[in-house]
Amino acid sequence: MTGTKTGTKEPTGTEELVELASVSKFYGNIKALEGVSLKVDAGRITCVLGDNGAGKSTLIKIIAGLHQHDAGTYTIQGEEVRLGSPREALDLGIATVYQDLAVVPLMPVWRNFFLGSEPTKGKGPFKRLDVSKMRRTTREEMLRMGIDLRDVDQPIGTLSGGERQCVAIARAVYFGAKVLILDEPTAALGVKQSGVVLKYVAAARDAGLGVVLITHNPHHAYLVGDRFVLLKRGAMAGSHLKSEIALEELTRQMAGGSELEQLSHELERAPVPAHLGEGA
Template identity: 80%
Template structure:
């Protein structure tokens, strides 16, 4: 692993991974991965397909447990047993294929699984007005101005749906927000909108983990960059320690890319 510098952030990280490893049978999917996530910072995890990004997400989200290394949440070493346990510890994961019900209104998706109710016992019912008002208010607080939270969420653009998911995580008390390739299927303009709200989540005090294979998007918002290659760390850099061109070159394989360029030139 090559590392150019150390983090200057003080205080206990919201989550800290030390030499994390994961095996599936005889296949080593991840090994020796170390990263810290601090409040008010965006840590970008970059790598091509097969680099180990998905495995890392599953460990942080509580879907899988690590086989090697140590995983600490706010200084307490832990092994997350489920996504619900991760949520209870303040870790919210927004996947690329968003878990939304397209024909349901925006407000219903916002509160899906955490509905507000009024009344008791057999007289309990959904507090629709409270959920509508809260959804609109929380979206506005993140800078998202939807005219009508009653519209089906499936009518929103991919970027808007990502932004609703980010606002939902902030509202329900997430301390760490893990974003799985949020701009992968979006155009240039929509990608910019999503990155704006990723930065808004950081400014709201969350620790953000942005998983991406796009170094340009990462460099726009990232504070630290962790590079993965074939399941191992290929580098860890603070933003002021590396230029975009160098980040892109390291992610693309450096000498391997140069060799391929020469071969194509011939």
């Protein structure tokens, strides 16, 4: 395992793939994250919920190897690590699908599927891309995820937003990801396309991956999630198993709960005095 290791423990029960314990990240005097903990198990979906500025992006960057944590522990399959790059995270089976997807719109679907990891055939001056293998593999892997693309030569930019997300998920599964981090995959999608993406998120879970779903939509999270971690201003605002919390309560906590009630009270229109009402 690459990265710096500082201890080992055996996972128990469901295989624990990733655990963050009291992880913090500081930028000078700014606390981007403080004391955040979460677990990611094989075949389970951990949803991280929070509004803009809650710390979701910082958390993604730490798990994905873009940033190192300043406090707490980060373990992958029982071994404590400090990742130095996204490449190290990928080598350890952690794949991140960002909201912008980083695809090349005018390139065909199969080329985007293998972008940066293209298989070749032949040797020396006769070495070339194995296009037939890439086309065949892309179609097979998309079918395995439940998407029947009749033409993998079509530019990926012609696919819907939901279909592009599914290509990225299928790619991560094919290249051996054990943990899949999805950054707001339904944020820019309508109801129908969001449903398509959530279906393939569940398919990744059923394939045995541990999934981290970053979202600000509690309804989407509750449809597929097994565990919910709520962030607020960089700190933990709650951590619940699905069996422990109803959608209504999750939504209330996500919306601010008591703060929203206080705001509602403050915005209530004061009763108009009778003598003023008469002259209105």
